[in-house]
Amino acid sequence: xxxxxxxxxxxxxxxxxxxxxxxxxxxxxxxxxxxxxxxxxxxxxxxxxxxxxxxxxxxxxxxxxxxxxxxxxxxxxxxxxxxxxxxxxxxxxxxxxxxxxxxxxxxxxxxxxxxxxxxxxxxxxxxxxxxxxxxxxxxxxxxxxxxxxxxxxxxxxxxxxxxxxxxxxxxxxxxxxxxxxxxxxxxxxxxxxxxxxxxxxxxxxxxxxxxxxxxxxxxxxxxxxxxxxxxxxxxxxxxx
Amino acid sequence: xxxxxxxxxxxxxxxxxxxxxxxxxxxxxxxxxxxxxxxxxxxxxxxxxxxxxxxxxxxxxxxxxxxxxxxxxxxxxxxxxxxxxxxxxxxxxxxxxxxxxxxxxxxxxxxxxxxxxxxxxxxxxxxxxxxxxxxxxxxxxxxxxxxxxxxxxxxxxxxxxxxxxxxxxxxxxxxxxxxxxxxxxxxxxxxxxxxxxxxxxxxxxxxxxxxxxxxxxxxxxxxxxxxxx
Numbered sequence: 256x257x258x259x260x261x262x263x264x265x266x267x268x269x270x271x272x273x274x275x276x277x278x279x280x281x282x283x284x285x286x287x288x289x290x291x292x293x294x295x296x297x298x299x300x301x302x303x304x305x306x307x308x309x310x311x312x313x314x315x316x317x318x319x320x321x322x323x324x325x326x327x328x329x330x331x332x333x334x335x336x337x338x339x340x341x342x343x344x345x346x347x348x349x350x351x352x353x354x355x356x357x358x359x360x361x362x363x364x365x366x367x368x369x370x371x372x373x374x375x376x377x378x379x380x381x382x383x384x385x386x387x388x389x390x391x392x393x394x395x396x397x398x399x400x401x402x403x404x405x406x407x408x409x410x411x412x413x414x415x416x417x418x419x420x421x422x423x424x425x426x427x428x429x430x431x432x433x434x435x436x437x438x439x440x441x442x443x444x445x446x447x448x449x450x451x452x453x454x455x456x457x458x459x460x461x462x463x464x465x466x467x468x469x470x471x472x473x474x475x476x477x478x479x480x481x482x483x484x485x486x487x488x489x490x491x492x493x494x495x
Numbered sequence: 496x497x498x499x500x501x502x503x504x505x506x507x508x509x510x511x512x513x514x515x516x517x518x519x520x521x522x523x524x525x526x527x528x529x530x531x532x533x534x535x536x537x538x539x540x541x542x543x544x545x546x547x548x549x550x551x552x553x554x555x556x557x558x559x560x561x562x563x564x565x566x567x568x569x570x571x572x573x574x575x576x577x578x579x580x581x582x583x584x585x586x587x588x589x590x591x592x593x594x595x596x597x598x599x600x601x602x603x604x605x606x607x608x609x610x611x612x613x614x615x616x617x618x619x620x621x622x623x624x625x626x627x628x629x630x631x632x633x634x635x636x637x638x639x640x641x642x643x644x645x646x647x648x649x650x651x652x653x654x655x656x657x658x659x660x661x662x663x664x665x666x667x668x669x670x671x672x673x674x675x676x677x678x679x680x681x682x683x684x685x686x687x688x689x690x691x692x693x694x695x696x697x698x699x700x701x702x703x704x705x706x707x708x709x710x711x712x713x714x715x716x717x718x719x720x721x722x723x724x
Contacts, residue, residue, distance in 0.1 A: 277516055356681050
């Protein structure tokens with residue numbers, strides 16, 4: 256088994272293609288804290304961290320709690336000349352509930368609340384079994400792929416900057432009181448930043464693949480794990 | 496991952512090796528596979544034909560950007576219309592902000608809703624034109640940098656839509672002032688979304704396909720039907 260070469264140019268076993276420039280790299284197990292970069296374009300291929308799965312799960316839960324809080328607590332309040340107006344996040348989205356702008360209500364709600372919550376949920380769904388060393392749930396790969404696809408569309412941090420701009424515009428007109436939902440969104444920025452820096456997609460994909468296959472006859476932590484991968488893993492039927 | 500399958504200076508790509516790399520998870524498969532068996536994503540060869548999607552979304556984004564500038568972004572009514580009703584387009588809003596003396600916000604709005612979208616249109620069009628054309632390594636790195644900037648910055652244009660939403664929800668002060676969103680908000684949001692899709696459909700691997708070595712026609716002929724070399 257160890258006489259077998261660690262990669263196979265016919266089936267792609269043991270190889271990684273840089274998603275950004277297609278350069279082929281050998282798959283190797285890495286120690287936590289190491290960073291693998293593409294030799295051609297410098298794209299980060301893998302950046303595993305010790306205990307990253309647990310941290311990512313915790314951050315995903317934090318983000319869910321903050322978002323749910325943000326939905327129910329007041330967001331901003333203005334008052335001037337005795338006229339006051341408090342708005343929640345729903346009011347912000349419903350500002351577009353008028354004629355042709357109606358689709359924008361759904362879009363705004365999705366971008367600031369729906370997608371961030373959905374992404375946290377997908378991430379927890381994918382990572383909880385992996386962190387416990389159990390086989391992943393059904394469709395875990397699809398769930399994680401969707402979570403990554405939706406990433407650019409969840410715009411909580413952009414919304415916070417938008418709020419700041421709006422506040423400066425309103426400041427001359429009325430006095431503004433910031434509600435708990437606003438601070439929840441500010442905290443969300445930092446949660447997202449942390450989650451982003453702990454996230455190593457390659458490690459998650461490898462973990463899904465390795466724990467999903469019961470054919471493993473090797474120690475998952477063994478150093479040349481990829482070299483001993485059974486050839487049928489690269490077989491189209493095996494992973495489907 | 497530091498080890499490389501071919502130590503010579505031309506980098507061996509999955510495409511040239513007769514394989515296909517998954518852009519979603521990096522796993523490598525034989526070239527005739529249609530879907531990645533690890534993550535389920537569609538496997539697409541690095542092919543200039545994929546640029547059609549880039550152009551299509553880009554043109555859609557450009558078309559949506561026209562009404563976004565012509566129609567008002569929001570209308571403000573102060574003192575029940577006695578102190579005036581004003582309808583501000585994107586550019587009008589910037590000019591108004593300068594009048595108020597809030598230069599910093601004016602600059603943010605100007606950059607976010609005019610400089611960035613226009614720059615994005617130009618950058619994506621340029622990338623789609625030069626993708627796959629012969630280039631040296633330095634040029635390829637420049638193109639990659641441009642692509643990364645465009646991809647990173649694209650979603651930030653949505654800031655304008657959020658500002659309009661927040662202002663309209665917040666400034667409902669009856670007699671004193673009220674703000675209503677205008678039709679430009681929706682077309683601006685569409686324009687941003689279309690350009691994001693355009694940038695996402697651009698295949699960054701094409702940037703590296705034109706690097707100097709003439710073997711690319713032999714490697715390319717396996718999948719990409721017409722090849723001009």
